[in-house]
Amino acid sequence: MNVPIHEPGRTLGFWYGDERITFERVKRRQGSDKVLIKVHPDCRVVVSAPEGSHDDAVTAAVKQRARWIHEQLRDFRQQQEHITPRRYISGESHYYLGKQHLLKVVVDPDQPQGVKLLRGRLEVSVRAAEADKVKALLNAWYKTRAREVFNRRLDALLPQTLWVTERPPLRILTMQTQWGSCSPQGRITLNPHLVKAPRECIDYVILHELCHLAEHNHSERFYRLMGQVMPRWEKVKSKLDDMVYRYF
Incomplete structure (x- = not known):
């Protein structure tokens, strides 16, 4: 599930x-x-x-x-061999909704700390040039944006899943091995890192979990439902699989 x-x-x-x-x-x-x-x-x-x-x-x-x-x-x-660990310094590429954005770190002791998406770049304001602080601010920003995007996409996709009678509760939780999950009680949990992926990949994960509200196992009925709500889901899944190393 x-x-x-x-x-x-x-x-x-x-x-x-x-x-x-x-x-x-x-x-x-x-x-x-x-x-x-x-x-x-x-x-x-x-x-x-x-x-x-x-x-x-x-x-x-x-x-x-x-x-x-x-x-x-x-x-x-x-x-x-050409992929280096993230250092959270200006010039790095970071993803949001499937697009690459250059990171710009602005050090100013007198300005509020935070993250802004400006003209294709992610601008992080910090009081001191500390990689851990830049990373923490970025992760918090991604989590906030994830909550907004995931709730909006859930509302947009619910009319396609006719078996869902009530809007399921949605939780945002950083996970190391899962993009999403669905509890036996019907609560959907999504990984905030997923907001770095294209919208169709986000939709795939949400629809996957919505299908689990009707069928808790990966049965033939489950795959029939997936095929109904997203006929190209296997290609979208493959796209997400191929990009995973760029989103973490």
Whole structure:
């Protein structure tokens, strides 16, 4: 009953030359009998396979794409070499609603501390040039904007989910492994980092949780509901998966 940031699964692997390639095996929804392989930018290899398929058969299918997987991993590792940890200084790129914004840190002991979105840049005013303070102010700003955006999108999407009779309570909570979740009592929780993603990705996560109000498991009925309210949801999910390393 949640949208994981990294989809958990059973870990399998095989040797390709002198490299051990490991992958997460996750359940593919009913009605799909093919093995689907996805290499993510953070170098996770995720394989969706029918629940009844034996691990050996799945591994054999993945081995057939071993060269392609190896090349994808090589390319993503080369990209990661150029990614430096955030230092929260002027000139860095930070995301909001899927768009990149340059960070500008303004140090002024006499001005109120806070964050403003001005002409394509995020301007953070601080009394001293301290990275931890800039980070804290940015996180607080994202959380405030997330609450506004998520509530607005929830209201816009509710008319599509005819099975929802009352507006569910919404909570904003920073999570390390989930974009969103739905409690047995019907409360939806969303990760404020999600506000860095494009609107369609935000809508996907909200609709995912709204579908869980009708179907608590990832059953065939759940996927039918998702297909009704967002026919392209799998492509949107893939887009969110591919960008996750830029949003944290």
